[in-house]
Amino acid sequence: MESNFIEEANAWQRWLLRAVAGAPAQLQIMYGVAGERRLDERELSWLRGYEGAKPVRIGNAASGQVQLDVYGEVMDALYLARQKGLSADIEMWGVQREMIAHLAEIWDQPDDGIWEVRGGRKNFTHSKVMAWVAVDRAIRAAEEFDLDGPVEDWRKLRDTIHAQVCEQGFNKTRNCFVQSYGSEDVDAGLLMIALVGFLPASDERVRGTIAAIEEDLLQDGFVLRYRTDHAVDGLKGSEGAFLACSFWLADNYVLLGRLEDARRMFEKLVGLCNDVGLLSEEYDPHAKRQVGNFPQAFSHIALINTAYNLHRASGPAADRSREGETADAA
Numbered sequence: 001m002e003s004n005f006i007e008e009a010n011a012w013q014r015w016l017l018r019a020v021a022g023a024p025a026q027l028q029i030m031y032g033v034a035g036e037r038r039l040d041e042r043e044l045s046w047l048r049g050y051e052g053a054k055p056v057r058i059g060n061a062a063s064g065q066v067q068l069d070v071y072g073e074v075m076d077a078l079y080l081a082r083q084k085g086l087s088a089d090i091e092m093w094g095v096q097r098e099m100i101a102h103l104a105e106i107w108d109q110p111d112d113g114i115w116e117v118r119g120g121r122k123n124f125t126h127s128k129v130m131a132w133v134a135v136d137r138a139i140r141a142a143e144e145f146d147l148d149g150p151v152e153d154w155r156k157l158r159d160t161i162h163a164q165v166c167e168q169g170f171n172k173t174r175n176c177f178v179q180s181y182g183s184e185d186v187d188a189g190l191l192m193i194a195l196v197g198f199l200p201a202s203d204e205r206v207r208g209t210i211a212a213i214e215e216d217l218l219q220d221g222f223v224l225r226y227r228t229d230h231a232v233d234g235l236k237g238s239e240g241a242f243l244a245c246s247f248w249l250a251d252n253y254v255l256l257g258r259l260e261d262a263r264r265m266f267e268k269l270v271g272l273c274n275d276v277g278l279l280s281e282e283y284d285p286h287a288k289r290q291v292g293n294f295p296q297a298f299s300h301i302a303l304i305n306t307a308y309n310l311h312r313a314s315g316p317a318a319d320r321s322r323e324g325e326t327a328d329a330a
Contacts, residue, residue, distance in 0.1 A: 017095065027070050067113065068111045068124075070130075076134075082141065082145055107161060113127055124189070125178060129192060131161055132198055178190075191248040191249055193206055223248070250266050255317055266307070279303065281296040
């Protein structure tokens with residue numbers, strides 16, 4: 001990691017310590033730029049949104065949601081940063097241990113999921129996979145950076161989560177992992193299963209999941225987050241294809257050795273950039289325009305990752321997945 005990126009990573013670590021002070025175990029999915037925890041949502045009924053869209057809201061109710069995946073994302077980010085040269089800050093490690101202790105108490109409960117749905121909490125498969133990631137990265141960090149922790153207990157927890165996901169998050173009839181336990185639907189969050197190393201891309205269950213996503217969620221060559229007509233999000237209307245998810249599919253193609261498919265998808269997505277090279281959150285293939293939050297960091301991070309994945313064999317997908325190294329084959 002170059003020195004300027006190490007400095008940036010250290011700054012983020014310091015910000016995170018400030019943001020979680022007072023409640024280090026109970027991670028929110030978002031905070032204010034100064035670490036504010038309260039982001040109460042209000043509707044401004046007298047305002048018209050872009051092209052008349054309503055309701056106009058300020059704040060974000062998702063700040064009060066339970067999203068298990070954030071534990072995995074934070075633990076993975078810190079683990080990867082340490083691999084690239086970030087110092088193993090003891091205070092931060094203490095906070096991470098508290099996160100895992102809290103996660104051990106709540107991982108098997110329903111949550112609101114990565115897509116911040118408002119249709120009620122479910123046992124979302126992606127959320128459980130990311131809980132597994134959190135514990136897995138705690139184990140790796142302790143072992144690789146000589147950090148203290150109850151590693152044997154964590155190993156048992158990791159195995160328990162893995163076994164439950166493989167049993168309850170997999171639909172044998174469809175031969176794929178599903179959006180939530182007992183569901184027959186897929187969502188694009190399942191594309192992370194191989195990318196985070198839960199199972200290798202070569203596993204038939206992963207291949208079946210990718211095939212189901214291609215069948216159910218591809219729209220004009222782009223990937224939807226999920227089918228909005230199944231009412232899982234509790235909102236009316238439809239949405240465009242989610243650009244980050246389309247990049248995730250390209251990353252899976254790379255891991256599967258489907259390099260031409262990955263390149264075609266990547267080139268199609270890059271072709272959507274506007275005149276200054278920016279992407280939004282979504283793309284409407286019918287109106288032929290970008291829609292949603294603009295510019296969207298999620299889309300650009302995914303673009304950079306896929307570019308690296310296509311450019312070199314040890315790209316972010318291979319680095320992050322450590323394919324098959326720790327994944328239980330159960």
